Amino acid sequence: xxxxxxxxxxxxxxxxxxxxxxxxxxxxxxxNLYEACNALEGLCLCFxxxxxxxxxxxxxxEYSGEFILDVMEEGISKNILSFIPKIIVVSxxxxxxxxxxxxxxxxxxSVMPKPLxxxxxxxxLKLHL
Numbered sequence: 001x002x003x004x005x006x007x008x009x010x011x012x013x014x015x016x017x018x019x020x021x022x023x024x025x026x027x028x029x030x031x032n033l034y035e036a037c038n039a040l041e042g043l044c045l046c047f048x049x050x051x052x053x054x055x056x057x058x059x060x061x062e063y064s065g066e067f068i069l070d071v072m073e074e075g076i077s078k079n080i081l082s083f084i085p086k087i088i089v090v091s092x093x094x095x096x097x098x099x100x101x102x103x104x105x106x107x108x109x110s111v112m113p114k115p116l117x118x119x120x121x122x123x124x125l126k127l128h129l
Contacts, residue, residue: 010042039063
């Protein structure tokens with residue numbers, strides 16, 4: 001089964017998720033969109049759907065985006081995960097060093113500020129999808 005047309009949005013704010021979904025529906029209607037409102041749901045959907053792209057919020061209650069990156073890196077290094085999705089991190093972290101560190105994480109192709117500039121996201125999608 002080919003999962004290359006799946007995008008997973010992991011974001012705890014429902015209004016923000018809705019904005020992302022309507023944006024993706026406009027610019028990439030051929031993609032299946034999946035939404036997760038927390039890190040654990042996001043991980044479950046990631047393993048189930050094997051998305052080509054993940055839009056990942058870093059600051060969420062209970063488990064952060066960092067937790068997801070840790071679990072995915074562990075899964076990839078131990079050959080539990082047989083795919084590596086491209087991850088675009090979207091974060092309101094304002095510490096430049098923290099953001100730069102995120103760009104070094106496995107599978108992270110870009111780190112974007114919140115609120116997300118949709119023109120920039122559109123360019124990233126053209127580059128990575």
